[in-house]
Each structure stands twice: as structure tokens, then as C-alpha cells.
Amino acid sequence: MINITLPDGSIRAYEKGTNSLQIAQSISEGLARNVLAAEVDGQVWDATRPIENDAKVRLLTWNDTAGKATFWHSSAHLMAEALEALYPGTKFGIGPAIETGFYYDVDFGDRAFSSDDFKMIEDKMLELARSKSSYERKEVSKADATAYFTEKGDEYKLDLIKDLEDGSITFYSQGNFTDLCRGPHIPNTGFIKAIKLTNVAGAYWRGDESRKQLTRIYGVTFPKAGELADYLKMIEEAKKRDHRKLGKELELFTFSERVGMGLPLWLPKGAALRQKLIDFLQRAQIKAGYEPVVTPHIGHKNLYVTSGHYEKYGADSFQPIHTPQEGEEFLLKPMNCPHHCEIYRCKPRSYKDLPVRFAEFGTVYRYEQSGELHGLTRVRGFTQDDAHLFCRPDQVKDEFKKVIDLVLYVFKALGFNDYTAQISLRDPENKTKYLGSEQNWLLAEAAIIEAAEEKGLNTVVELGEAAFYGPKLDFMVKDALGRKWQLGTIQVDYNLPERFELEYTGSDNQKHRPVMIHRAPFGSLERFVAVLIEHCAGEFPLWLTPEQFIILPVSEKYEEYAKKLLESLNNTDIRGLIDLRDEKVGRKIRDAEVKKIPYMLIVGEKEVENGTVSVRKHGEGDLGNMTIETFSKQLTEEITV
Numbered sequence: 001m002i003n004i005t006l007p008d009g010s011i012r013a014y015e016k017g018t019n020s021l022q023i024a025q026s027i028s029e030g031l032a033r034n035v036l037a038a039e040v041d042g043q044v045w046d047a048t049r050p051i052e053n054d055a056k057v058r059l060l061t062w063n064d065t066a067g068k069a070t071f072w073h074s075s076a077h078l079m080a081e082a083l084e085a086l087y088p089g090t091k092f093g094i095g096p097a098i099e100t101g102f103y104y105d106v107d108f109g110d111r112a113f114s115s116d117d118f119k120m121i122e123d124k125m126l127e128l129a130r131s132k133s134s135y136e137r138k139e140v141s142k143a144d145a146t147a148y149f150t151e152k153g154d155e156y157k158l159d160l161i162k163d164l165e166d167g168s169i170t171f172y173s174q175g176n177f178t179d180l181c182r183g184p185h186i187p188n189t190g191f192i193k194a195i196k197l198t199n200v201a202g203a204y205w206r207g208d209e210s211r212k213q214l215t216r217i218y219g220v221t222f223p224k225a226g227e228l229a230d231y232l233k234m235i236e237e238a239k240k241r242d243h244r245k246l247g248k249e250l251e252l253f254t255f256s257e258r259v260g261m262g263l264p265l266w267l268p269k270g271a272a273l274r275q276k277l278i279d280f281l282q283r284a285q286i287k288a289g290y291e292p293v294v295t296p297h298i299g300h301k302n303l304y305v306t307s308g309h310y311e312k313y314g315a316d317s318f319q320p321i322h323t324p325q326e327g328e329e330f331l332l333k334p335m336n337c338p339h340h341c342e343i344y345r346c347k348p349r350s351y352k353d354l355p356v357r358f359a360e361f362g363t364v365y366r367y368e369q370s371g372e373l374h375g376l377t378r379v380r381g382f383t384q385d386d387a388h389l390f391c392r393p394d395q396v397k398d399e400f401k402k403v404i405d406l407v408l409y410v411f412k413a414l415g416f417n418d419y420t421a422q423i424s425l426r427d428p429e430n431k432t433k434y435l436g437s438e439q440n441w442l443l444a445e446a447a448i449i450e451a452a453e454e455k456g457l458n459t460v461v462e463l464g465e466a467a468f469y470g471p472k473l474d475f476m477v478k479d480a481l482g483r484k485w486q487l488g489t490i491q492v493d494y495n496l497p498e499r500f501e502l503e504y505t506g507s508d509n510q511k512h513r514p515v516m517i518h519r520a521p522f523g524s525l526e527r528f529v530a531v532l533i534e535h536c537a538g539e540f541p542l543w544l545t546p547e548q549f550i551i552l553p554v555s556e557k558y559e560e561y562a563k564k565l566l567e568s569l570n571n572t573d574i575r576g577l578i579d580l581r582d583e584k585v586g587r588k589i590r591d592a593e594v595k596k597i598p599y600m601l602i603v604g605e606k607e608v609e610n611g612t613v614s615v616r617k618h619g620e621g622d623l624g625n626m627t628i629e630t631f632s633k634q635l636t637e638e639i640t641v
Contacts, residue, residue, distance in 0.1 A: 005056045014051075021047040021187060024059050034061045036186045037070040042428075042463070044070065046137055046184040062223055065460075072097035074135060074174075074185040075125075075192055075221040076104045081177035082124035083217075087111060092179070093156045093205060093214050099484065101220030105203050107156065113215050118197040121217075125195050132190035133175040137183060142166040145180060156205065156214075194228035195221050198235075207369055234481055241481070243533035244375040250538055250595060252529075252546075253376065262373040262380030264526060269546040272575070274525055276544050278361050281385055281410065281521065288406060290359040290387055295339035297363060301329040306499055307338040308435055312468050318367050332365035337493075337518060340388040341500040344514075349504040354514060355391035355399055361525070362386050376530035383525045389517040390502065393443070396515050400451040400473075400490060403519045407475060407488045410521040414532060414541065416487070418478040421457040423448055425471050427464030435469050440494035444515075445471045447492055469495040472518075479535040487528060491518040538596050539618070543639035549576035550597045551613075552588045554604035561608045565601065565628060572632050574639075576601075593618060599635070 001013045004023060014023065020038030024031045024047070035047050039058040044066045051057070060067035076095035083090050083106060093105030140148075142161065148171075149157040157180045161169070172181045174189055186192075196219060203216040222228045239245075247253050252270030259265060266274055282292070301320060304310040310317070310331075320329040333339070340358045349356065363383045372378050391399050404421075411419060425445055426434055434441065448471055452459050466472060472491035476484050493516040496502075506512045522528040532540070542548055549569070551562045562578045569576060576599075579588045585602060592600050600616040606625075607613055613631060615623040626634075 002051060003054045004051070005054075007058050016052055017050040019048050019050050020045065020057055020059060023057060031059065035059050036061060036064075036067040036191065037184050039066065044184050046135065046187075048134070048187050049137060049184070069097040070184050071186055071191065071223070072102040072221065073183075074189070075195070075219065076102040077135070077172065077174060077177065077179055077181070077185065078125050078128060078189055078192060078221075079121065079197075079217065079219055080104055080106070080179060081128055081175055082121050084177055085128075086121065086124055091154045091156055093203075094160075095179075098218075101198065101218060103216050103218045105156075105205070105214040105216050107212065107214050113200065115197075115200050118200075122195045122197055125192075128175055129189045129192040129195075131175060132188045134188045135183075135185035136173045137185075138171045138173070140169050140171050142169055145169050145171070148178075149180070159206075191223055192221050193223055194225045195219065196228055196232070201371060203371055204369070209369070238481055238483075238534070241534040241537045242375075243377070243530040246533050246538040247375070247530075252533075260380070261370055262368055262378070264376060264379055264381070270529075272546040273540065273544060274529065276546075277522065277525060277528070278385075280413070280544075282359075282361075284406060284409060285357075285359045285387065288357075288402065289355075290357040293340065293343055293358045293360050295333070295336060295343070295360060295362060297333055297365075298330045299333055299339060301331055303338045303342070304331055304334070307335070307341070307496060308469065308499060309335055309338065318365055333362070334364055334366050336360055336362040336364060336384060336386040337388055337496060337516075338500075340386075341496055341502060341516075344390050344502055345500060349390075349514075351392060351504055351506045351512070354504060355389050355395055357387060357389045359385075359387035376526040379526050382527065385520050385522040385525065387519050389519070390497070390504075390514040391517065392504070392506075392512070393515055396444075396447045396492060396517070397451050397454075399517055400447060400492065401455055403490050403517065404451065404455050404457070404473070407490070407519075407521045410488070411475070411477065414544075415536065416477045416479075419458075419487075420476045421452055421459045422465070422474040422476050422486075423452060423459055423461045423471070424465035424467075424474055425461060425463050426466050430464075433468065434466065436495040436498070441471070444492035444494055448473050448490075467491055467493075469493050470518075477531070479531060480537070481534075483534075485531045487523050487531060488521045489519065489523060492516075493518060539598075542598055542635070545575075545596075545598060547576055547595075547597050548574055548635060548639070549599040549601055550592050551576065551578045551601045551603060552585055552592070553578070553580070554585050554602065556582075558603050558605075558608060562603050565603065565613065568628055569632060572636065574632060574635050589616065599631075601631070 002016050004012050004014055021032060021035055024035045037060045038045050038047050039060060040051060041055050062068060073096060080092055080095060087108060089109060091107040095104035145161050160180060170182055171178055172183055172185055197217060198220060199218040201216045202213045204213050205211040251267050253267055254265050256265060298321060317334050318332045320331055322329060343358060361383055363381060365381050368378055368380050389399050452473060470491050470493040472489055474486050475488035477487045478484055497513050497516050502514055503511045504514055551565055553559050553562045559580060566578055589600055596618055598618050602614040612625045612627055614625050615631060617623055
């Protein structure tokens, strides 16, 4: 017999070899019908995989993130089976679950493929799903795996097998399809009731532009047809909120092929919004004891060799900048932290000086693949609201908690009220890819876990999501459509201070190593603005919107009065403009509504005579006549953050 510990702490005895689905059945048939997979001692397993030893087991359903991921990864295999049936000879790359469904990279050879083929594939997938084929796991030797895909003629799977260790390779089969996969998968295809293929794109094999471009097919599936209908409604709403569409309509930003892909150009209104965000956080940072610094856009290659960034990210950096001095190489700055380490090093530090908090809105550059670029959410040049805190080990937890307070202040001011704090730790199975000592990692992980607990955060733990130099706390924010975005991050780092040999003199008059905390409440201004646009559908908080009002003269003879009003309001630090176009006032109102300008001030004969304005509010309509002093006071009170 084996003992199974359930999440509520209860322990049940089962025969050795019992699987998680059988455990669910012993609890409730209703539960068993909904179990997609199981977490066994922290690892996600097939619900049908036998458990041979005592274990902690958590049953996973559609309501669990790992349950959804298992469902969608299994759906990728179902799509591959349909593709192989419809297009014999198709070769397959990888087919992972992603946050909003799944994709599979495939090679159709010389066949043309487009979204016009989606309906046929969806129908085939539904036909195969109804057969309720089991997902069967089989352990295979490296030689047998190589032989199978050699006979099949699939060079992509053979390329993957080369990197795998013998004894760790598994195949999964369902129906007439077999794939190289470590799993896990749902019990059978019958769980998949609704299917929608959503997009097709190109993707270079293994992200290498020198290798063949495959066809990447995206899809999403659900266990109930009604959930697909809800999803499609959400997608339609998301299209209306797309930051690329609204960014163009609201004249916030643009891109130019001449400037370069992934390098945004901020237009005047976007630059004003961006500056407001910077000013807002700058005020909060200075109040919290941060000192602003400025560093160059480039750095000597040796700087990033010292930091370890060149070893980890050199391939994703822009090519070295060569100077007239032979052998001298610079890189476009991919990170701000190495520069801040050098600022710390510029003079001796005492334990009494710590903590030191350096803050910079620093622009960094990373070479993202062209196929991965997406509006402002994935760019090659972006500005981080970066800060680095250097403190004593005994100060780490308190400083971390203060940063949490700052992040939550930012979220509250911008209407992000639904969030989860993700504690990102090392992958326990692959600790060699992380820099630093085991002791320092344990100290850093403990500080984050304790700080999050003491601040009462709603947390989840994700193994393998830590940065290469330290664990972190990532804030996962839900927008108005329920989509999750990673905004704001705090990281504890014992490693860069060692690599840069940073020191302070302690109370014992000996040299000690400070601890470094990285933090960015926005993450990057570009991505934050993109998420904010989609969250509020372009209707920004009044304090942030680039144009808070627009004056609409009924005719040309009221323009002088409108100009005096504008001057008066601008003196109170309220931002607006006048629409002087030769258009009827109804057209001007409609255009102002499209541009989502919060207030419209209509002026005509009556307003000039009475020294007032007729006020309309975006989305609400007429608010009546009021004096300019009353309107100014009302706006000032509303924009106070």
C-alpha cells in the first residue's frame, strides 16, 4: 500500500500503482469526470499515470492553470493528428500550450496553407475528439526514438532527440498519432468539446532565422461549447481595445520601417502621456528615498561580460558597435543594472549609508525576432522604470516590503485592482543554469516568501521562472477582459554584487557585500502603456489623459472667447485644446467622442453673454452650463491622484 496526502492534509491509503483518476473516483464520481491531470509531489502528471510511492497529490481540473495547460497541450496533439490525416507527410516541430491556448509548428512541404483551411481542420479535430481516444504514455530508448522518427522522415523530431538523455524520453499516442513528448496529457480526447483555430504565422525552427521557416498554427479549445462562445465574444471586445488600433486612432505612437522594426516613435500626445507616468512615479520614488541617475545607451562589452549578461543574452543582443579604436567593442544597453553597479562602486560606502536606492527611466535594447514583435508589448527598444537598491542583508526584507507598497500604489492609481503575486523560484531539476551559491539563493527565496506573506499578498509559486541571477516576485494583473499580464517585478540578487565586487564597510570595520534588489513597477513604459490602453479601452484616468478637455466654438465669431478660455484653463495646469475647424458643432462633438476626450466645452452666444461654458462629458452627455471657475475646480479635484 501507499499513502496519498491530499491538499486538505488528509492521508488515504491505496494500492501501489493506483493513479490519480482512481483516487478522484474514490472521492467522488463528479470530481473524477472533471479531473484533467494531477500534481504529484509538485510535478504535473497524467491523471492515468500509476503512482508507485507515497506522495502528495493535488487533482487538477479546468479551473487550475496547470489543468488548462494540460488540456491545451493535449489539444495541440489532437490538431497534429488531424493535420497528419488531412495532409499526409506533414512534419512537426513543437506544440506547446500557451497562456491563451496552444500552437504547433509544422512543415507542410510545398503545400500552400492559410486560414481558409481552418474549418476543415476544426471539423476533423472534433471528429477525432468524439472517438475518445486515450493518451497513452510510453517510455522509449534514445535509439528506438531515433529509429522511429528516422523511418518517419521527421528531421525536426530527430533534432530534438539529439539534446535528450537516454532514459528520459517518452512518446505519447492517441488514435493514429504518435509524438515525442514528455507530457502530461488529459485522459482522452473526449474531454475536448469546442475548438477554434485562431491564427497562422511563420516561425523559424528553434527561433533561428538561418533555418527553415515553419507554419505556426494557433488554436484554443474548451470542455464546453458555451465557453467557446464566451471566448469569441471576448476576442471581439479585445479587437476593439487593441492598443495598436487605439494607439493610431488616439495619435499616441507609430512605427517606421525606415527607423526599424520594433522601435516605437512616440507622437506628441503619447509623449505627454508617457511623461505623466514618469512624473507620477518619479514623485513617489523621491518621496520613498530614491535618487535619480542617468546612464548611457551603450556600454563596453566587458561590462556585460562581468555581469554575466553577455554569456546569457549575447545572442539576443544587437551586434557589437565597433569604434575607430581597433578591438574596442560596445553593445547597445540590454540592461541598466550593470551601469548602476558601477555607480555604486564610484566611492566608498559605509553600513550607515545603506540602503542606497538608484532610479532611472533607462532605455534598453534587445534583439527580438521579427516574428515575435507585437505593437508596444514586444519591441526592440523600451524604457524601464528601473531602480536598484543596495542594502545590508538585515535590510532586505523591509526594503522588499517597501517596494511591494510602491507597486501596489501604482496599480491602485491606474485601476489595476485584480492581481496575483507570482513567486518565481528556481527549477529544482536544473539548478546549474543559475548563477550564485546555494546559500545565497536560499536566503533570497526566503526573503521574498516572507515579505509577500507579511504583506498579505495573494501568491502563487512558479518553479523555473526565476531570473538567472536570483528569485523574483512578479505581479500578474488581470485587465478588464480578464486577461493576465505580467506587470511589475521585484528581484533579489546576491550575485551581481559579487561579480562587480561591491562592498561596504560594516560596523566591525570589515568589508561586506551588499545585497541588490531590482525593481520596476511598470516593467517597461511601452508594455505598460499597451496594457493600460487595452484595460481602459483608451479612456485613461483624467489625470493621465493627454487632452483633458476640448473647446468647441459653435462658429468662427466665438473663437476669441474660446482662446481666452483656453488660456485661463492652461494657467491652472489643466490640459486641452480648441477645435477651430470649419465644421458643424455636432460633427466636432462626434469627433471628440471618437478621440475619447473626457470633457467638451461648447461655446456660443449664450455662453459668451453669461461668461460660462456648456459642458459635455465623454460617454455621459450634457452636464449643463457652468462658470469656468466651477469647471476648473471640478476638474482639478477629479485629477488629484
